[in-house]
Amino acid sequence: MSPAPFRFAAIGLDHAHIFGQVKGLLEQGGELVGLWTGDPSSAVAQTVKQTWPQFPWVENADDLYDDATIDLVVTAAVPGDRSEITVKALRTGHHVVTDKPGAISMEQLDEIERAVQESGKFWSVTFSERFEVPSVTKAGQLVREGRIGTVVQTLGLGPHREIDRVHLGTGATGRPDWFYDDSRFGGILCDIASHQIDQFLWFTGNSDGEVVHSAVGNFAHPDTPKMQDFGEILLKAGDAQGYIRVDWFTPQGLPTWGDGRLIILGTKGYIELRKYVDIAGREGRDHLFVVDDNGTEYLNCEDVALDYYPDLVRALSHGLDAAEQQQMFTVMRLAITAQQKAGKRGFAV
Structure with missing residues (x-):
């Protein structure tokens, strides 16, 4: 059975974990419809361009946030910036997959949790290890x-x-x-x-x-x-x-x-x-x-x-397992503590 098609965007390309995340989503049938990052001259961003030259870049991230056809946003931005990207993506109707750490303060984590509850979308932290x-x-x-x-x-x-x-x-x-x-x-x-x-x-x-x-x-x-x-x-x-x-x-x-x-x-x-x-x-x-x-x-x-990326694709239709979603928050609370x-x-x- 072929992986289910879905559309995703990459916003924030500052850490090399983005390569595994994008690769994993592409292998599950995802269509990468746009990329944006705050520092397109960074070595990681430049390597993303070289690795996947066929995918379009946008000058304004809002073009991706406001695209209702995008199912999921993936980010490996500077850690301190990930929560802002996450919350905006959730509140504009997108599921989010973020590199770890998903947040670096309790205030950021609380805001993400509110956005998950209010949006009905999932937030998955890619604990790649x-x-x-x-x-x-x-x-x-x-x-x-x-x-x-x-x-x-x-x-x-x-x-x-x-x-x-x-x-x-x-x-x-x-x-x-x-x-x-x-x-x-x-x-x-x-x-x-x-x-x-x-x-x-x-x-x-x-x-x-x-x-x-x-x-x-x-x-x-x-x-x-x-x-x-x-x-x-x-x-x-x-x-x-x-x-x-x-x-x-x-x-x-x-x-x-x-x-x-x-x-x-x-x-x-x-x-x-x-x-x-x-x-x-x-x-x-x-x-x-x-x-x-x-x-x-x-x-x-x-x-x-x-099974992480296949599970994410299933979660697009059926929701992320409640225990797995809660563990994302628990892990980050313990790490921040x-x-x-x-x-x-x-x-x-």
Whole structure:
């Protein structure tokens, strides 16, 4: 069966996650009818033009907001600008798919929630480390099958590389200015760690959680004290615990942008994911290891089917699952809370 046709627009092209979002929607039969961004000269925007030269750009974003034939708006704008785009798109009758973080303050999040309720449209945050990583999908299947018993803890590691061609766009030599200002990118916990918060709730089966401890640091960027290059969170939800560590210290010697790992501890075994690289080990990505009473098993998950974008297309007609919609808000509330209460280390201000 062919994917259902639908029309979408891309508004705000400042982060490289837009490539995965647009690609995912196009593969589901979407027609990209227009693009707009506040800084068309940025490396990411220029790379979008080179990647998809066939799609039209508009000079005024209102031309897209006011187009009632557009079903969905996707955005990977500067994090601090995403809520404004989201709310305007919702209030003009469009569903919204936004890069994480979906908001960087409680005020922004509350406004989005009101707009979702009043518009009847959905707001989906693309937590790509769950939605676009086949090994995470496979791990979820194993957990739901009871392979490792009841999940009692997740350990999520989200290291990133500051200067990385995958995230910078063609021709860029460094990160844009907003990357070094937490008032615009939201802080490392609100930003990167929202991925790991999402996975903690999803794997433990909890609908809410509590931030027990959080901290951020700036240990290697004294000239840009509003940039945070390290962060950690301790979570709890019911009987489950979660520890998260995120950072910008991935060295150039690693063959990818970060050695992202996830360990899921259950009462009858554990699963480890080496999402993007198995250092000094197997080639490729999406490596899954599971250990239980029967022994150890390795699974290559590169070909596991993903369901996020197909689910979005179904949601255009049937609505987003209520629990999934609520988790979007819960994850961002926890991430913003962790950011707000975080102790500061090193040069961080």
